[in-house]
Each structure stands twice: as structure tokens, then as C-alpha cells.
Amino acid sequence: MSQPINWQPAKTPQAEPIEGRFIRLEKLDPTRHGDDLWQVLQGPQSDPSLWDYLPYGPFSERAPFDKWLEGNAASRDPLFYSVIDRASGQVQGILSLMSIVPDHGRIEIGHIAFGAAMQRTPKGSEAVYLLGKLGFELGNRRLEWKCNNANARSKRAAERFGFIYEGVFRNHMVIKGQNRDTAWYAITDDEWPAVAAGFERWLSADNQRPDGQSKTLEACRNLA
Template identity: 45%
Template sequence: MADIMNEMGQPIGRPVATELPRPRPEKTRLEGRFCALVPLDVTAHGDALWEAFSLDASGANWTYLPIGPYANKGDFRQFLQGAEASHDPLYFTVLDRDGHAVGHATYLRIDPLHGVIEVGFIHFSPKMQRGPMSTEAMYLMMRYVFETLGYRRYEWKCDALNAPSIAAAKRLGFSFEGVFRQATTYKGRNRDTAWFSVLDSEWPALKARFERWLAAENFDAAGRQRASL
């Protein structure tokens, strides 16, 4: 759709069709076939998350997070207590099919007035990586944003040096928008931030891709995907 012009011949953009503001995300359960996302609960999830994250013996999964790693379970639980109480970021625990906590992700920079929201603080343990749970978790969060909450824009941001995160954003259908140089600092170092997004108009086609990939017939008896996302 072309931008509209005002009476002075200036392009002023397309009118907003979405009713604003949009509702804030709630502490709800997002159910899938391979996993579920539930509001983070320290009592229910703390020990399992500590054990799952401890499988990353090198600590490499913490490198590009502004938090951690934690030297002991007590410090980790203190972080989780703050995360449980937070509303932005809004933390969700990822549960596997047996109900075990295996990772977390959040909605953050929540902007109901403009219908914009970001996904971030994604920490998937080795139990989730390179399997369908990680893809389905991102699909469930995106579906909730676009279909239940009716947001216009869904963002993904990461350190511009974080090659795995950049690859994941592209695989999941986010469009690269550029790099904000010296956007922030963390852990005593500079961060140039890479920006990605999905728009509401792009969601129907992207949803179809996710659902084809997540379909039972796309996995063989050993659980390996037949066709890539």
C-alpha cells in the first residue's frame, strides 16, 4: 500500500488500522505439542532451571546475556525471584512434554500504546537446543502477540556479534533492520545492537511456515525434521 499524501503534497504514511492501545501480555499458559510456556515460578521451576542451565559446562550460553553466569544456586534463585516479580520483562518458563523446566524467555519493552513488543532474555538450556522445542516456543510467543493481543510489530534485538542469535532470528522469519552502533553496554563492554522485526501483515504467511514445520508428519520416528523451516 502506498503512502498517502496530505493537502500540501507531502507523503505522511499509511493510516493505522489497528485499534490502539493494545492489551498487555498476561501471565498465561501457552500450550504446544513439544513444549509449553508458563509464567516463571521460582518454587516450581528454580531447581530444574539451575540443573538444565548447568549442563552448559562452559557457560557459553551466558556470554551475550546481560545477566549471569551465577556462581551458585542461591545467587541464581535470587535472580529468579526478581524475574518472577517483573512485569517488563515478563518472564515465561519453557516446560518440556514431561513438565520439566528447560529454559526461559520474556516479553519486554512492552508498548501497548503503539502495539509494539520485543522478545528477549531468551535462555534455552542444552535440553532445548537444536530441537523442536525451541522453535515451537518462539512460535507460541509470536502467535500470542499477533493473534491474541493484536500487536502490530514484534521485535528481536541482540548483540551484533552474537552470530547464533542472528541466525535464529533470520530462520524464524524476522527481517534484519540494521545495527545501532554503541547502543548500550553490558558486563563492562560495548554492545552494537542488531535489530530485527516481524509485522502483523507478515504473520499469516509466517504462521503457515511454522505450522508446516511443526506438523507431526514433518518428523521421522527418531524425531528428526524432514523439511527445514
Template identity: 45%
Template sequence: MMAKNEFGQPVGEQIPEWVPAPLPSAQTLKGRYCTLERLNPDKHAEQLYAAYSNESDGRDWTYLPVGPWENFQTYFAWTQQAAASVDPRHYAVVDNSNGRALGTLALMRHDPANGVIEVGFVVFSGALKRTRIATEAHYLLMSYVFDTLGYRRYEWKCDSRNEPSMKAAHRLGFDYEGTFRQHVVYKGRNRDTAWFSIIDGDWPRGRAAFNDWLDPSNFDNRGQQRRPLSINR
């Protein structure tokens, strides 16, 4: 039955048990295949720049407000700024098999009072894309947000023209909520922003799907998945 107030108006359900969520503070989040480490320029920047430099062009930076970088010095300077930031809070994705950082992602737009937080600044090198490490990196951050910090809503936003990002959001279990027209100006261009979210009620199903997909038995001796990640609503 729809909740109503004393005036007979429909209102949202009461959540008397809600208390503001804590701000993210983890320095490391360790998984089976990768570890998320708080971005450290002295430790990670050289490895990240080398991984990004293996790409043939700068297309991975088209839909980001920063990059591509002219040289290591300019990238290192940016990592220093990023590492000092609390919001966004940047993490390096480190391959557990060799200890090398292959990409980054961040928790941003922290809204602990309402239990809302966003994942962004996702920059995965070619060595990371379409691997179980990439999927586990997202899983680790989601699990931290929902299971450890107790947030209610986890957001993903991207340029509505960024088809790879849109597809990734769907695969990872985010629900599309609509497009904000003329939302941002970046790199001298307009951005219509597509909004996606996962809410805490979705997460138990998502957690189970991620754990099933990430299980070693889901991969053959060539590392190919036996069944795709499927997060049904």
C-alpha cells in the first residue's frame, strides 16, 4: 500500500533506521585477481603510464575530462593532484599476478547523508580491458560501498555518446535512469549525461552473480569464461 501523510498525499516510505554512511577511507581492497590500492604516484604512475602508452592512440581519453598526456611528466603531475584528492578518491587496479598497476577508477561525488556515491574516472589500459581483473575491480568497489560502508545508491554516469561505457554499465548490473541534456561542458564540448544506478536492494542479486562469474571454475585453461556475467532484474 502506498504511504500517505496526514494530508492524504502520497509520500516515500519511512526509513527510521537510516543513519548517514561513512566516507570512504579504505587504502586497499584485496581480491582474488587484483587489489585496489589508493593511488600513489611514486608507486603507480610509471606503471600506469607505461600501460597506457601501449595503446595505439588516445581514444580511451575522449570521454574523460583529462588526458591524453603528452609525456610522463605531465601525467605524473596529474597523479600527484589526483592522489591528494579525497573526492574523487582514486584507486589503482593492481594485477595480483605481477604487482603491476594497469588502470584506475575512483569513488566520487560522496553524499554520505543520503547514502549516495558514484564510480568514475574509470581508465583501464588495454591489458586490463575485458579481463576478469577488470570485472573484479568493479566488484571490489561495489562490495566496499554496499557491504562495508552501507550506502543506498551507487551511480555510474557517462557521456550518452560513449557506447562502450553504456554497455559496461549494463553488463555490471546498473539500471539506466535517463539522460540529462546539456549537463556538462568538457574539452570544449557539450555532454548529455546518461545516468545509471545500482541500489542496495539490487545488490544481493548482483553480489551473487559476481561471485559466480569470478569463481575460478568459470574459466577454462585458456582463461576464457564458460558463462557470461548475468545480473537479472
């Protein structure tokens, strides 16, 4: 029989601004952020594969895109954040905390849509780190990452970020008229300190060098 644990329910996130080294996270505001998000997510320089595994999009017209943003902004679970590049002030993506279950200490990072300007830069990794850090500071025991099992890019990202693969839920969802088998990943509260230390080493000025000779995130985590 399991032993009792000394734990209290987690707090609920409130989408306060979070400052990072490369980016700032703010609660999604369609009025202030909509123009930038339309440009980076649907403009001529956007990633054409961005919407492949998301349950919505792509958007060929601005009106349904704005309605989608407004629905996201009104939601509390998922709770959407805009990712703002500190150097330029441009909003370059969104992501959310979701599946928020304070009574059991579970929270998930999902609904990630990063513009091309965030990809292959520290900005996307820092956004995931900042929300992961918040999740555990709120008292959660478990940070989750779920994706279509066919989404190789998301699965690689989960492993790079330090999430542990837990298995596949077969025939889990129907998305855009197609079956979705869902791959589950998680980081638990006892694993987070080493994962966080790896993120912090990787994001540091000592590692993010202009010559491009940075250690990988995995190597920085293995130093913990």
C-alpha cells in the first residue's frame, strides 16, 4: 500500500508576466499582440509545417485567426502566453499551460506555436523553461508534454528538454478527421532540479556564445 505524502494542492497560474534573458512571457492579448502573431504565424516567412499537428489552423484569412486568438485569450485552461523577443519587442509565438489539475499537482505545456524567428534560437527553449519553472514553483508534482505520436519534431523537442517518455495512448483523439495516437512525456518534481540546472547552464552568457560553439542542452543537463 502507498505511504501518505507530505504535499498540499498546487496553486493555479495567473499569467503574470515572466522575464527571461531572451524573451518575456505575457498573457495573450489579441489587441496588442495580434498583428505580430498574424505576421509570424501566417505571414510569408512563417513555418509551413507549423499547423500540421495542431487541432486548428492554418488560417487563410485574418478574421478567423483573430477569433481564434480571442478564444485563446479568454481561456483559463489552456492559459495562453505570448512570447515577446526582448531585443526587438516583437511577439514571435504563443504557448500555454494546460490540463491544470491543482488537486493532484499536474500541469502541462502545450498549444505551442512558435514563429520561424524563434526556431533554432534559445528563445523557444527559454519559454519552455520559464513555464516549467513556474509550474513547479506553484507546487505541482508533475509537468507534462503530450503530442501526436507521428510528430517526430515534438518528440525530439520533449526529449531535448528533459521530459521522460512514458508511453503511447492509442486511438486517443480524432484531430482534423484523423486518428491521433498520443505520446506522453513528463518531468516530476524530484527530476526538475537537474533539468532546471541544465537549462540555466545552457541559457547562460557563458554558454550562448557568438561564435556558435555552445554546448548542447543535453550536455549541460548531464553536468548537473
